[in-house]
Amino acid sequence: xxxxxxxxxxxxxxSLLAVLLxxxxxxxxxxxxxxxxxxxxxxPIRNVRGSGSLAGLEAPNFNLKTSPAFGGKLGVFPNHxxxxxxxxxxxxxxxxxNLDDVPGIHLSVTNIGPSVILRYPGMTWQPYIGVGPALLVxxxxxxxxxxxxxxxSLGANVLAGIRAFVTPKVAVFTxxxxxxxxxxxxxxxxxxGGFDGTYRAHQLFMGLSYHF
Amino acid sequence: xxxxxxxxxxxxxxxxxxxxxxxxxxxxxxxxxNHQYNAGYGSAPVYGGAGYWWNPFGYYGPGYxxxxxxxxxxxHSSSAPAPRPTPPDNAPPQFQKKY
Numbered sequence: 126x127x128x129x130x131x132x133x134x135x136x137x138x139x140s141l142l143a144v145l146l147x148x149x150x151x152x153x154x155x156x157x158x159x160x161x162x163x164x165x166x167x168x169p170i171r172n173v174r175g176s177g178s179l180a181g182l183e184a185p186n187f188n189l190k191t192s193p194a195f196g197g198k199l200g201v202f203p204n205h206x207x208x209x210x211x212x213x214x215x216x217x218x219x220x221x222x223n224l225d226d227v228p229g230i231h232l233s234v235t236n237i238g239p240s241v242i243l244r245y246p247g248m249t250w251q252p253y254i255g256v257g258p259a260l261l262v263x264x265x266x267x268x269x270x271x272x273x274x275x276x277x278s279l280g281a282n283v284l285a286g287i288r289a290f291v292t293p294k295v296a297v298f299t300x301x302x303x304x305x306x307x308x309x310x311x312x313x314x315x316x317x318g319g320f321d322g323t324y325r326a327h328q329l330f331m332g333l334s335y336h337f
Numbered sequence: 338x339x340x341x342x343x344x345x346x347x348x349x350x351x352x353x354x355x356x357x358x359x360x361x362x363x364x365x366x367x368x369x370x371n372h373q374y375n376a377g378y379g380s381a382p383v384y385g386g387a388g389y390w391w392n393p394f395g396y397y398g399p400g401y402x403x404x405x406x407x408x409x410x411x412x413h414s415s416s417a418p419a420p421r422p423t424p425p426d427n428a429p430p431q432f433q434k435k436y
Contacts, residue, residue: 173431175432179424179428179429179432181422182421182422182424182428183421183432184431184432184434185431185434187431224430224431224434225434226430227430227431227434270429270430270431271429289344317427317428317429
């Protein structure tokens with residue numbers, strides 16, 4: 126008898142949570158899509174360590190170039206509330222600068238990040254902050270010292286921005302995003318091995334969003 | 338509506354300017370670091386100057402933190418740092434750089 130009561134109470138809690146979480150999304154939700162353009166200001170790749178047969182070796186920091194960045198967002202605020210989720214995809218090309226006489230290397234980074242967004246739901250102005258995991262797809266180009274190599278790593282995004290509605294459905298926004306991850310280019314130097322390094326980047330965007 | 342656009346542009350410009358300034362400081366900091374490393378000053382980070390403060394999430398290299406340098410001292414190992422392994426001849430030039 127007690128176990129039936131326990132199961133019923135558990136089911137009630139789960140049902141209540143499902144209703145609370147899903148009902149607003151289904152009935153009253155503010156969806157939005159956005160395009161953004163800006164700059165990627167990456168720190169040097171730090172803690173550069175060899176991998177494979179190069180394990181145990183260390184290299185100086187790899188300085189990265191400042192590059193343009195672009196991307197898009199798709200998000201939703203359930204019940205037009207203050208809490209929402211969004212998927213942000215951005216692409217940048219923070220090429221590795223030359224290291225004295227060692228030529229630079231082409232590097233491109235695609236950041237795929239689902240974030241939880243907290244906003245002030247103002248009529249015109251909407252400041253917001255967000256945080257979430259990041260999936261970084263980085264591609265290292267072939268150079269005189271490296272082989273072409275693509276790696277996928279997990280990281281984190283922290284962002285803050287402000288949105289201003291210029292019509293009831295269209296808004297302009299500016300956003301700062303900080304990304305932290307570790308690149309693991311295991312095949313960067315071909316059969317010899319590769320390298321790992323800490324990647325941290327600051328991105329600044331301006332964009333346009335449409336709210337459905 | 339026009340006021341909103343103007344305000345947005347102003348704030349965007351301000352943030353963009355700040356971003357560029359940080360990037361410049363970043364480059365400046367590493368230029369200073371590289372010079373010091375090349376001059377054989379060891380691996381201790383620079384604790385003064387604009388470059389030290391600008392990045393609240395920054396990482397300041399192996400010499401910084403609870404166990405490495407800083408101002409604490411009591412937890413710092415007194416033994417000399419372990420010698421770095423010598424790169425083999427076939428190691429990429431990046432790993433043969435002195436730093």
